[in-house]
Amino acid sequence: MAGLRERQKADRERRILRAAVTQFRADGYHSVRIEDLAEMAEVSVGTVYNYYRTKGDILIAVVAMEVEEVLASGAAVVTDPPDGVCEALLALIFGYYDHSLEYLSKEMWRSAMALSIEAPGTPNGRRYTELDRRLAVQVTDLIRSLIARGEVRDDVDANALGQIIFSALNQMFIEFVKDDAMTLEALRSGIAKQIGPLARLIETETTR
């Protein structure tokens, strides 16, 4: 049976996370104080720290939910990619990008990325890094899928290329969240300019 204590704990954690999602989005990660979250969640400041190690932990928890969704949407593309190497890659990448601002602000992404670099040893950092790794694996899987379909030359190194493409899309995304004025449209066209030439290099002859 679910003891009273357990229910209360789960409830408090949910309330804190809910407060975080709401306030981070509304006022920005930095403007929100732990005290604000505690107040909305109807717990004390100390209690927040019983559920999350640091303020950054709370952000990562929020961001991780979003990335899980992105991964799920990407899985659909990998299973049945559109025709054409460039089209398939961009379908996956645009899927990532379009999802990214659904629940999170650029400021939240910036802070989360900064955290993952600065504190790689914490549960925070490791969790975010793991999500990055899974995204890279998904890109690699797509390439393998395109090789199996005969659209990509079978002498390309799927691992190397998947990693390279992930690096490119990730770096582009960093530039996107760093510049508040940059539109999703500009992000899309930016990565397309890189993926296009690359796709041409790895296509099989027959697809030309």
Added chain:
Amino acid sequence: MAGLRERQKADRERRILRAAVTQFRADGYHSVRIEDLAEMAEVSVGTVYNYYRTKGDILIAVVAMEVEEVLASGAAVVTDPPDGVCEALLALIFGYYDHSLEYLSKEMWRSAMALSIEAPGTPNGRRYTELDRRLAVQVTDLIRSLIARGEVRDDVDANALGQIIFSALNQMFIEFVKDDAMTLEALRSGIAKQIGPLARLIETETTR
């Protein structure tokens, strides 16, 4: 003539920077307090803030000196790259990597990178971003140089490829500084595994 005031100012700034280089490397960016720097530089805490906007500014100033050196060493490779596409690219990249830990610790790199992502609008962030851009330009220049030499196919998009390669080497470097246990050797072989296959794709037929 250099007035007394000017000399004193320059002197103080140098002392603060010197204290930062010494202490950041010895104890880590985070462990060092502004008060520690002030003490070593024989100024007050407030004075430190007269010369640098934030603690991060001081770090960026230190890191920027290092990156300028890296850019200078890279320029030599671009001017006269070794034979072979892969060899030339790796000569440039290894040059970057080997330089990177000469004066800076991994923790300093992590903090600097995190800063540039989190505070892109500050003088800090912009300066670091600008250095990144110049590194990407240098990679692009090398590719152009290899095209001119006939080693790289002249139908490849030098800009797109330069940016992609920069993203890859940068992402790899991020993984390197995130993992204190990762050796320079592992970093080198990691990027080589990505650059190798890519180089084969862009080489002219004759070089095969």
Added chain:
DNA sequence: CAAAAAAGTTGAACTCGTTCATGTTTGTCG
């Protein structure tokens, strides 16, 4: 059911980056 143990909550106190009103030093002008 009562008492002890376990688990969790609390908010005051601590740290450190940053700011600002005040004081001091340097340069300039009569």
Added chain:
DNA sequence: CGACAAACATGAACGAGTTCAACTTTTTTG
């Protein structure tokens, strides 16, 4: 040289993340 202005240095005070010793609540035990 003396007095005024400008520039600069100073450190106490403030804000926000984090910690921890004391207190409450829930569970277990006899």
